[in-house]
Amino acid sequence: MYLLKLSLRPWRMALWSQLFSSLAVGVLLLLVAFLFWMQQGLKTLITQMREEQVMTVYLDPSLDRESEEKLMGSVQALIGSDAPLEIQLMSAPRFIDRLKQTYPDLAREVEELSQDAPQIIPRYITISGILPHFAVEKIKELRGVESVESSKDRYHHIVGAFSVLRWIARVLIAGICFALITGLIHLSRMNAYLHGDALALLKLWGAGTQTLTYPGMISGALVGLIGGVLAASGWVTLGAWLSTHIRSISTLLSGMPHFAAHLAVLLLLLGLFVGALAGLFGTLFAPQLRGEKSI
Amino acid sequence: MVHLSSVSKRYHGQNRVLSEVSFNLKKGDFLYVVGGSGAGKSSLLRMLATEEFPSEGQFSLFGYSLASASSSRLRTIRRALGYVPQDTRLISDLSVFDNLALSLTLAGHRILTAQARAKISELLNRIGLEHKRDHLAMTLSGGEAQRVAVARALVRAPELIIADEPTGSQDRDFTWSLMDLFLKANSGGSTVVLATHDREIVRRVRKRCAILKDGHISIEEAACIY
Numbered sequence: 001m002y003l004l005k006l007s008l009r010p011w012r013m014a015l016w017s018q019l020f021s022s023l024a025v026g027v028l029l030l031l032v033a034f035l036f037w038m039q040q041g042l043k044t045l046i047t048q049m050r051e052e053q054v055m056t057v058y059l060d061p062s063l064d065r066e067s068e069e070k071l072m073g074s075v076q077a078l079i080g081s082d083a084p085l086e087i088q089l090m091s092a093p094r095f096i097d098r099l100k101q102t103y104p105d106l107a108r109e110v111e112e113l114s115q116d117a118p119q120i121i122p123r124y125i126t127i128s129g130i131l132p133h134f135a136v137e138k139i140k141e142l143r144g145v146e147s148v149e150s151s152k153d154r155y156h157h158i159v160g161a162f163s164v165l166r167w168i169a170r171v172l173i174a175g176i177c178f179a180l181i182t183g184l185i186h187l188s189r190m191n192a193y194l195h196g197d198a199l200a201l202l203k204l205w206g207a208g209t210q211t212l213t214y215p216g217m218i219s220g221a222l223v224g225l226i227g228g229v230l231a232a233s234g235w236v237t238l239g240a241w242l243s244t245h246i247r248s249i250s251t252l253l254s255g256m257p258h259f260a261a262h263l264a265v266l267l268l269l270l271g272l273f274v275g276a277l278a279g280l281f282g283t284l285f286a287p288q289l290r291g292e293k294s295i
Numbered sequence: 296m297v298h299l300s301s302v303s304k305r306y307h308g309q310n311r312v313l314s315e316v317s318f319n320l321k322k323g324d325f326l327y328v329v330g331g332s333g334a335g336k337s338s339l340l341r342m343l344a345t346e347e348f349p350s351e352g353q354f355s356l357f358g359y360s361l362a363s364a365s366s367s368r369l370r371t372i373r374r375a376l377g378y379v380p381q382d383t384r385l386i387s388d389l390s391v392f393d394n395l396a397l398s399l400t401l402a403g404h405r406i407l408t409a410q411a412r413a414k415i416s417e418l419l420n421r422i423g424l425e426h427k428r429d430h431l432a433m434t435l436s437g438g439e440a441q442r443v444a445v446a447r448a449l450v451r452a453p454e455l456i457i458a459d460e461p462t463g464s465q466d467r468d469f470t471w472s473l474m475d476l477f478l479k480a481n482s483g484g485s486t487v488v489l490a491t492h493d494r495e496i497v498r499r500v501r502k503r504c505a506i507l508k509d510g511h512i513s514i515e516e517a518a519c520i521y
Contacts, residue, residue: 005393006386006389009388012388204378205373205397206370206371206372206374206376206401207370207401211401
């Protein structure tokens with residue numbers, strides 16, 4: 001109880017410093033939350049763009065019609081039957097039927113030509129969905145496959161740009177956390193000066209390091225907690241709007257995750273933890289605690 | 296209990312404030328430390344209170360050399376001390392009661408029992424400050440703060456009491472009240488080291504006496520005349 005009273009001393013003696021520090025902690029934590037959400041969202045988008053593709057497997061013209069279904073089965077087995085896929089065999093009769101719906105004359109001509117040269121009607125298998133990265137290469141190796149085309153390469157540049165953005169977000173998160181902890185440690189050191197006389201006296205009365213760090217830790221935790229509450233409130237207020245807004249900017253970004261309310265609780269706990277940690281280190285490095293034999 | 300052998304103290308390479316000081320104290324001893332201003336009384340008492348350490352010589356408390364004592368040993372030693380610094384050093388934003396209670400808590404009474412509370416109240420009564428138990432220390436006068444500082448040291452029932460001019464700001468009545476508390480603690484087994492300028496105290500309460508002059512000490516085993 002006495003230590004709690006002592007820990008409130010900076011709030012009595014330097015109220016504005018504590019309040020502005022709490023506000024700064026809140027703003028920085030909110031930025032961390034936004035960057036974290038962004039980099040997690042980009043990760044989802046990158047995964048989608050990397051794995052979700054449309055693949056066209058062209059069949060070898062020499063492949064007889066009876067072997068088409070067999071090849072289709074081989075492709076399915078190779079990709080894995082559990083994958084969420086759309087797979088379709090475009091056989092010669094189906095191709096002509098589809099062509100007839102839009103270009104009946106052309107379909108008739110192609111049909112007549114195919115009497116002499118059946119290879120002019122393309123036969124292919126279309127596969128869309130999340131495919132394993134080795135799919136293209138493995139399918140190419142199948143007997144009866146002429147060539148394989150994939151949409152994978154279409155997103156190559158965007159995936160690169162998003163990956164860079166993710167790295168930038170991570171570096172910013174690390175930088176902000178470093179600035180946050182450094183700032184809080186400096187605040188705690190300043191607070192330790194305000195506690196200085198009491199710490200020296202407690203030490204002289206036989207208080208252990210643990211006891212001596214309590215006022216600084218509680219004081220730091222309080223700054224962190226208030227910052228965490230501010231950040232959590234900011235996230236609850238702005239988070240939903242922000243995620244909706246970003247998702248509506250383009251269809252590509254519509255895959256970004258929805259507003260995550262649980263981040264608010266994490267922000268609060270993070271504020272508390274970072275504040276207490278900085279308070280602990282700030283006090284441990286304070287001159288009053290340096291060396292047992294100096295008071 | 297207290298052993299000093301050829302102890303000297305100098306600050307930042309300056310001249311010695313204490314020079315070749317040697318004496319021993321047993322459990323239950325009472326020692327006045329007298330001398331003029333700048334004689335080294337406060338330096339000696341700060342050293343006894345483990346607030347400072349000798350520049351030279353050997354110094355041990357409760358049989359442990361301070362030079363080689365581990366941190367935990369040093370904390371144990373400090374918990375057995377009751378120190379009244381000249382500048383009182385109360386924790387200004389705690390109440391009078393809390394200052395005493397915190398001192399008691401750090402001496403090992405983790406939970407403040409009714410008995411401990413009664414002890415604090417009794418001490419506050421003895422120093423005439425029971426009515427100010429809930430006042431913040433910063434609101435006390437110099438004399439009142441000095442009395443609280445004495446009570447704060449005595450409440451932990453220390454084995455060694457070190458008091459630096461504890462009656463300097465008191466009127467005659469409170470001077471003798473405080474002296475009565477020190478003598479009572481001494482008769483209860485505590486060792487007392489008391490620095491004073493007050494010749495009347497030294498004359499009326501006859502005890503062993505250390506006279507400091509220019510950092511040099513001389514011990515008067517019987518009556519102390521200075």
